[in-house]
Amino acid sequence: MVKKIINNPKDVVKETMEGLLLANHGKIVKVEDANAVVRPSIPAGKVGLLVGGGSGHEPLFAGFVGDHLADGAVSGNVFAAPAPDQILAATKALDHGKGVLYLYGNYAGDNMNFDIAAELAELEGISTKTVRIYDDVASAPLERIDDRRGIAGDLFVIKVAGAAAAELDSLDEVFRVTAKARDFTRSMGVAISPGSIPETGQPTFEIGEGEIEIGMGLHGEAGVSREKLMPADELVSRMTDLILKDLPFKAGDEVCLLINNLGATTMMELLIVNRKVREILAEAKINVHDTMMGSYCTSQEMAGFSISLLKLDDELKKYYDMPAESFAFTKR
Amino acid sequence: MTIDSISLSQVKDAFHFIANRMVDSKDMLTQADQAIGDGDHGIGMARGFEAVNNMLEAKTLNNVEDVFFNTGTSLLASIGGASGAIFGSFFMGAGKALQGAEILNAAGYQKALEAGLAMVKKRGNASIGDKTMVDALEPAVDAANQYSGSSLEELAGLVAAASHEGMEKTKTFTAKIGKAKTLGERTLGHADPGAISITLIFEALKEYISSL
Numbered sequence: 001m002v003k004k005i006i007n008n009p010k011d012v013v014k015e016t017m018e019g020l021l022l023a024n025h026g027k028i029v030k031v032e033d034a035n036a037v038v039r040p041s042i043p044a045g046k047v048g049l050l051v052g053g054g055s056g057h058e059p060l061f062a063g064f065v066g067d068h069l070a071d072g073a074v075s076g077n078v079f080a081a082p083a084p085d086q087i088l089a090a091t092k093a094l095d096h097g098k099g100v101l102y103l104y105g106n107y108a109g110d111n112m113n114f115d116i117a118a119e120l121a122e123l124e125g126i127s128t129k130t131v132r133i134y135d136d137v138a139s140a141p142l143e144r145i146d147d148r149r150g151i152a153g154d155l156f157v158i159k160v161a162g163a164a165a166a167e168l169d170s171l172d173e174v175f176r177v178t179a180k181a182r183d184f185t186r187s188m189g190v191a192i193s194p195g196s197i198p199e200t201g202q203p204t205f206e207i208g209e210g211e212i213e214i215g216m217g218l219h220g221e222a223g224v225s226r227e228k229l230m231p232a233d234e235l236v237s238r239m240t241d242l243i244l245k246d247l248p249f250k251a252g253d254e255v256c257l258l259i260n261n262l263g264a265t266t267m268m269e270l271l272i273v274n275r276k277v278r279e280i281l282a283e284a285k286i287n288v289h290d291t292m293m294g295s296y297c298t299s300q301e302m303a304g305f306s307i308s309l310l311k312l313d314d315e316l317k318k319y320y321d322m323p324a325e326s327f328a329f330t331k332r
Numbered sequence: 333m334t335i336d337s338i339s340l341s342q343v344k345d346a347f348h349f350i351a352n353r354m355v356d357s358k359d360m361l362t363q364a365d366q367a368i369g370d371g372d373h374g375i376g377m378a379r380g381f382e383a384v385n386n387m388l389e390a391k392t393l394n395n396v397e398d399v400f401f402n403t404g405t406s407l408l409a410s411i412g413g414a415s416g417a418i419f420g421s422f423f424m425g426a427g428k429a430l431q432g433a434e435i436l437n438a439a440g441y442q443k444a445l446e447a448g449l450a451m452v453k454k455r456g457n458a459s460i461g462d463k464t465m466v467d468a469l470e471p472a473v474d475a476a477n478q479y480s481g482s483s484l485e486e487l488a489g490l491v492a493a494a495s496h497e498g499m500e501k502t503k504t505f506t507a508k509i510g511k512a513k514t515l516g517e518r519t520l521g522h523a524d525p526g527a528i529s530i531t532l533i534f535e536a537l538k539e540y541i542s543s544l
Contacts, residue, residue: 077413080376080411080413112456
């Protein structure tokens with residue numbers, strides 16, 4: 001059994017939600033009979049933005065419900081998509097006549113459950129549109145981009161979508177800007193030790209003492225290769241090489257940079273990584289507009305990190321730069 | 333003597349029997365999923381079938397359709413993830429095909445299985461060879477469709493055997509769908525946990541009918 005500071009493992013999702021609600025001091029409220037939270041006062045006529053997915057990635061997703069961010073978040077069990085009735089309950093709480101945009105990571109479970117919820121919402125006269133995030137370059141080749149997984153790049157897409165949903169008054173327009181942010185985002189992760197699911201108490205994968213998984217997914221899914229642990233600079237060079245050539249990011253591009261802690265990696269390591277990322281981007285003449293660094297999209301106690309880049313154009317930059325405030329992310 | 337049909341109350345008992353089998357299989361399914369997935373399949377199925385047991389106690393079920401359909405909605409709401417959507421859709425689709433039936437006979441079981449498979453394929457877009465529960469379900473449906481007798485007991489046996497064979501074959505497939513797909517060849521030698529689950533369900537139903 002992996003050690004964790006919890007009570008009954010069956011209660012982790014419920015108790016996580018209780019703790020989050022208290023930490024928000026009324027800025028988010030729970031949806032009745034659903035493991036979902038919404039902003040208490042959503043302006044009339046606003047397009048709703050609903051994010052969601054499995055629990056266990058805290059502060060994603062519910063930590064990003066706030067002003068100029070998501071209007072609501074629905075969370076499933078640890079590493080499992082929320083069920084359709086939960087998604088529907090959150091959808092109803094968010095709909096103010098303009099419809100609801102569903103924004104989530106591209107996983108079979110999430111896709112099916114959100115699709116069922118969308119069908120149920122339609123029966124109740126609520127329009128929805130869906131943007132699935134697939135930023136992980138390690139999870140499938142470019143020609144099968146819609147087979148890719150959504151990882152920490154979620155954060156960039158939620159940031160832009162939140163601002164767009166606050167400013168634009170049609171679901172189609174919010175969808176368009178959000179899909180563009182998704183299309184301009186690329187990420188890649190690595191891990192040196194696994195996370196574990198509280199209810200099983202077991203690590204989600206095994207990895208040797210001196211090994212690193214390149215391209216590790218958010219639930220321990222295999223990446224591109226497993227290798228001997230290497231120095232940070234060499235690792236970062238390999239990761240950025242794959243990310244840069246995928247979009248591709250080119251000289252003269254302006255980007256936002258996210259270095260995300262998957263759970264147990266130290267800020268010291270992230271800063272060492274950042275220094276090399278910046279050196280490589282400077283050499284490639286790619287200008288970094290903003291940097292986010294910390295634990296945004298985690299996989300329990302997995303040790304590792306991911307690098308994400310969002311390429312900006314004038315429109316995305318406008319929405320990225322707007323102030324936003326939530327439990328896990330604030331921008332002034 | 334072979335059994336041609338079971339009554340509504342026997343169908344409810346059968347679903348309790350299935351649900352208990354799934355709850356008891358939690359650790360085995362967890363281990364199967366840890367080999368190629370994130371290890372939560374056993375927990376999810378156990379949680380889902382505990383909900384089915386509670387539903388069977390609490391809800392008024394007027395016909396066999398109700399039992400199948402409400403089993404589906406219970407699984408859909410309580411498991412979550414891909415398993416909830418797939419196993420929920422299977423039982424909901426199967427239930428709709430039973431159209432208020434008051435008993436379960438061979439013809440009804442055939443129709444239910446076929447409709448369940450159609451719902452699963454519509455929802456998950458999986459085909460034979462993708463290393464999913466469809467690899468065990470589709471051969472079971474094929475076996476059912478080839479059967480022209482009237483014995484529910486015999487049909488349940490054919491379905492369970494075909495499903496088991498399909499499940500065994502998943503050991504030779506690499507995963508092409510779901511979280512296991514990026515493991516590729518590392519999934520060889522391991523059966524798909526969803527295929528194991530649907531086989532357990534069919535085997536439990538067969539055992540229940542044979543025990544009557």
